[in-house]
Amino acid sequence: MNYLESYLVISAILFTFGIFAVITRKNAVAILMGIELILNSANVNFIAFNRFGNFNVLDGHIFSIFVVVLAAAEAAIALAIIINLFKNIGTVNVDEAKELQG
């Protein structure tokens, strides 16, 4: 497993699963999980390019850590929104949250 391509393939698979989850799931929690997958596929890419790109600095790692932090924050906010959503309309199905639709 010392090739860049294998990492990129894994990243692409993760990204595709994430997109798939975001597009097909109705459950807001599942969509959130899909977003986490997309973010992590990006993280894999960062690390892989940093590793194989002959960089002497740790830019990729730092970016990944940022993304992880951001993902954590985002997850917290998103889960808060979902809880509120559940409290208000009794479900976490995004299709039901239509009250603001024109």
Place this chain on the structure above:
Amino acid sequence: MDIQVLSFLFLPIFSFIILIFGGKFLKHKSHFVALPLIGLMLLNAILLLASAINYNSHNHFESSNSFQWFSTGEFSITLGYYVDSITCIMLVVVSLISFLVHLYSIEYMKDDARYSRYFAFLGIFTFSMNGIVLSDSLIMMYVFWELVGLSSFLLIGFWFEKNRPPMAANKAFLTNRVGDIGMFIGIMILYFSIGTFNIHDLINGTNQMSTGLLTLAGLLVFMGAVGKSAQFPLHIWLPDAMEGPTPVSALIHAATMVAAGVYMTFRIFPFLTPDALSVVAIIGAITALMAAITAITRNDIKAVLAYSTISQLGYMIMALGVGAHLYAFFHLVTHAMFKACLFLCSGSVIHAMHHSLHHLDDHHSNPQDMNNMGGLKNKMPITHAAMLISTLAITGVPFFSGFLSKDGILAGVLSYYHTFHGWTIILPIAGFGAAMITAFYMFRLIFKTFYGEPKNKEIYNHIHESSLLMTIPLMILSVLSSAFIFTFKINPLKSKGWFKNLVGHSDHNFLDMHIVEDGIHHAHDQAMYLSLLVASLGILISVIFYLLKKVDIDKVSNIFNLVGLYNLSKNKFYIDKIYNTVLYKPFFSQTKIASFIDWNIYDQKIIDAWGWITLKVSYFSGKADYSILDQKIIDGVSHLTNYTSNKMKRIQSGVIQNYLLGGFMCLVIIIMAIQQFN
């Protein structure tokens, strides 16, 4: 000086402006505005005349000032005034008579509904008349010339609810226009030949013109005077103008406005060529004689005076023609006094008659008809005295002003005949003949009005002398009709005095005025005796006919009628009829043809055909617009939009994940495309 002179324009125009805008509130108090303003003007005029008299003893009194009104290219018009002793005298005459007429009108017009408007019109008349008198250029004179025409129009037609006054006003205005057009052409010929409108510059510049053109220009300018001063053949408007209120007739149609023509001719006299002057003399002579003959058979008291005015104006014009222009001016002034007096007296009589008829509830009798009067002497002593004095003045009896001026004119005419002989014999014949006839018809008027038995006892019983407001102007004017006022010399037969000194001497571009004046001087005695003879003859005939009634008037008129003279006079020389057949009727048939072409052919056929074509074209164009453009193209576009958006709206599902999918697919496609092109 400027302020003093300009006040002659500002005071009366103030009166006009205040009364025309404030008349609604002033109503029958309007004279409290007009009278002080005109009185102030009179005072001013007298002061100006006094300074002129004092000045004249050393030198020639003269003052002028002007400013540029406007200019376009090389053409510029200046406005300005020119004041000399002649102007001063004219200003006094205009102001005095205007003031007296204002005073008189307070009583005469007191029951009129449009009281304030009447005084306003008098104001604008006085303004424009002063403008004519003061102006230093022909163009400015022309402007005011039209303004007096306007005020004359307004005042003749003052009682516009009646039938005849508006017609008379139109007639006066249109007849005057004929003369004014000639005058304007004349002014323009002079301007383009000499390059100035200023009268003094014109007089100095006439040597730049050929004599023929100058004669033409002079006669054309004189045409204005023919119209305004009611000379043959444009005199027809003046008798009709008597439809206006009588004080107006006194002010405008006897004393001042009709004299404006004489005044203007007097001003341009120095550059009138001898040829032009002989035409002027002939026109004056014809007018003087013809109007006098016409006056004999008038029964309307004002008509007699109207024709008498025309006749006297003819005298003045004739005097200008023969070179006795100073006597023409003298006669203008004396005539203004006694003719204003005569008119105001006739107004007093008419006023009394009117009240008497009103009292009797008689609306059919004509208050101006002398056949309804008679014997008024005892009822109206002041009016009678004033009218007798002014009649003596117009007749040319010694001790009265008319004698001095008329004598000078007749002397001038006689001297002209002595110089030229030949055809010029008609001038003295007309002059002395008119003098005799004047004496005859004026005393006829006096006898028929004031003497004899009253024609109608009932009317007579209700006649009263007019109030002081009306009789005071009569008294003043009859005093001013005496010869003494104009000479301050005891000898009543000599006209030498302050007036002649003030008027002085003037030059002429073509004639040697010294020779002319010598001729007049030599002819003076002869003219005086002759004129005394004809005047007393006229009075005598009148006394026999109308006072003593020794002769049957019908028989005499029948004798005269054998040569058609009586009918000629009765029908006013058929001039109105001639104009009717020669001018109006052909003109009306022309206008009928023109109106036929205009209405039946042009309007009905061509214009209406255009309308039809337009209608059709617009019908089709409307159809094309609605059925094709509107229904098909515009509506088609909207249908298409509607259809497309109905289809397209399904895409907008509101499900975010669909959009996301679409967005992602687009991203994939874009990336693939980029891959492809790299």
